[in-house]
Amino acid sequence: MNAKTKTIAAACLFAALNICTLSARAETDVAAQTYTYGTHLDIRKVISMKESNPGTCGIVDARMTYLDSAGQTRVLDYSKFGDGCHNEN
Structure with a gap:
């Protein structure tokens, strides 16, 4: 790997980490x-x-973070049936 490729790879990694931190x-x-x-x-x-x-069977609190059509970050709290119910009625 040459120096230019390493620089580009480092810049991409840095950008990805910044996006995760910002979100x-x-x-x-x-x-x-x-x-x-x-x-x-x-x-x-x-x-x-x-x-x-996570992994609970029953009603749990959940949170979704999303972007709306204007690109604004929104957070929604809601209740849902847990994902831990396997073979349960």
């Missing part, structure tokens, strides 16, 4: 909206989805 920081700077039935959702791109108790 994590943006989530903490944006006030979360709580979903209720009928809430209008304007989702262009999902950035992250998190659960309060």
Whole structure:
């Protein structure tokens, strides 16, 4: 690998790390909206989805961070059925 290729690779890695840091920081700077039935959702791109108790069977709190059609970061809190229910009715 020559010096120019190493420089380009380092720049790409640096840019990717900055994007990840900015999206994590943006989530903490944006006030979360709580979903209720009928809430209008304007989702262009999902950035992250998190659960309060991953692997739990039952209702859990979840948070989705996304970009709307204007490119603004939004955070949505909602309840969902946990992903840990296998072979359960």
